[in-house]
Amino acid sequence: MARSFYVTTPIYYPSDKLHIGHALTTTMADTLARFKRMQGYEVRFLTGSDEHGQKIQRKAAAANVSPQEYVDEIVASFQQLWQRLHISYDDFIRTSEGRHIACVQELFRRIYAQGDIYKSEYAGWYCTPCETFWPERQLVEGACPDCGRPVELLKEESYFFRLSNYADALLAHIESHPDFVQPVSRRHEMINFIKGGLEDLCISRTSFDWGIPVPMDPRHVVYVWFDALTNYISALGWGSSDESLFHKFWPEAVHLVGKDIVRFHTVIWPIMLMAAGVPLPKKVFGHGWLLVDGGKMSKSRGNVVDPFVLIERYGADSIRYFLLRELPYGGDGYYSEEALRQRYNTDLANDLGNLVHRSLTMIERYREGMVPAATAPAALENDLQRVAAQAVAQVEEELERFDMGAALAAAWRLVDRANKYIEETAPWNLARQGQNERLDTVLYHLAEGLRILRVVLAPFMPGLVTRLGHQLGLPNPGAFPAWEEAQTWGVLSPGTHVRRGEPLFPRLTDEEIPPEEGSLIATGTRVAGADLEPSGVPADSTGPAEGAVGKAGRSQAEQSPDTPPAEISIDEFARLDLRVARVVAAERITGADKLLKLTVELGGQERTVVAGIARHYQPQELVGKQVVVVANLKPARLRGVTSQGMVLAAVVGDELTLVTPEKEIASGAKVR
């Protein structure tokens, strides 16, 4: 009877593209899922999308499509990303699906029936023009964070969930189950939080309707977490006519989440389950973030890294390796393309790739590609076997505690040992001296070591399974191996015909370093399926100004301070149509904290230009100012607004100032 294992990622919100931070959680989950499958577990791996909410409704309205159409398009891009990353999910739950809606309503009904949901009033700060409630801590100087206008304290009828009833039970559970919240630092925070007392949670809204109707009161839609968290059991058919998946996989569940949403998973979710009489999941694991430039990856910082570009550039296995290797257990990791390339070259190209290549080359050269039989194993061979067995055992151990980085480091001990083994045995000397038995033995041990590496690395880099399988001439190269195949030495049959092929990870040279901003997700572009907008985004400081100019300038300065950007000719410069324009109107753009929509007058005609300067200029102070715009820039949509050009600004770090003519001049004047 196979043991079961259920692993989940958060369901992602389809209002924006995914970045590599999202890919991190999902890759971790995939690695665990594959590992458990290899061990013979019956595995269910769930990911999905959280599709409701006011934000989506707004964006859809701005794009003039229905919310469902809007999310369909973005969700398709999620799925495409997961496919490119070799994510082997068994199910993809969408909260707009009927099965989920029915489940949430059933759960709501049950908890309501037994008295833990009650109707009351939610008081919140409301921005009338934006039709949005804001939590107090999100207010910017007491005003709406979107539009800057004043907010008022309003009351709205809402359903509330009695978290307070379960605080003691939850605390007892967390304290008696040390594994429930991991790593321990998060566990302490949660214990502390609960001890501070729990307030009841507002779980419905009437101010928008893109959501799941409350069963007994359809004017309300179920709000946020109650809807989203339920995905973990709705996807198993809980409360439906077929609960077989639920019975098979629950509660052997592991929820992988980023550290920012640990609380929702360790407070709200368990209490929902308790209230419904459902057992709690085994574990919630909160991993750290992948930081960029020392800070969180975020759209407004303009440092969001696009996983599609990276996969295209380096391959899925390489990206997976980097993500899993770079994150310290429980802590944050640092992303930079330079770090990625470094990892790639040292670990993948030099150590692993080269090991494979040199080993197979020798088998081809000395034995016509046939793996010989090991007839004379000696001390060195025993040591290689011992290290292999140890590495396998340790990878397993680290994987069990979700330390992917340590697991990979353990696997690399075998890589290192094998490289050293070649040095120690010097097969080229054995060949020269005609020590054929010895040479046979060494070559067999090398091939066998590679065979084991293929198995051990399979959960992390699934693409390697087939590629290495081919090169090793395995009878069924694409078949995913069982974990136990790594635990036995001597499985590879002598006589197997290897095919050296191309290096698995070609070394990257410095000349090919791509511009870093090419991997950034263009900020402010409307998220539209998988087709990427060109990365240059007009008039958004987080795009060209901070993103391209600032970034490229900075990284070049670091590498070679004396190298300016490549020379251009006067003709190339002439392709820019730079003009003086006068700002005639300016307003904030709803839902964008850095963008202003400017109307400028340019030689008699008016245009709309979106500029990422809201942090630096108030709309009213811009009116009447003369600015310089790129007049022939291809239009782009930013937050639903079509921008016909971009405004030039000088940028250093967080400082920004508009470029403006030194004296008044007729608007439309050419800048050259």
Place this chain on the structure above:
RNA sequence: GGCGGUGUAGCUCAGUUGGUUAGAGCACGCGGUUCAUACCCGCGGUGUCGUAGGUUCGAAUCCUACCACCGCUACCA
């Protein structure tokens, strides 16, 4: 403010219940080797273990104070 954490080689980090000359990887330097993707193997640190005190025969490891940085302190997914 409250609670918790971190501060160890240029960089990223390990350092078990306090015990001889404080470690790994990367980067850097030298040597070796040639099967290999200018790769691999070996050798190389003078690190105030944040600062100042204290406990102890003995502390990076325990205690106190201070400094710096970080996390949590609820209804944005």
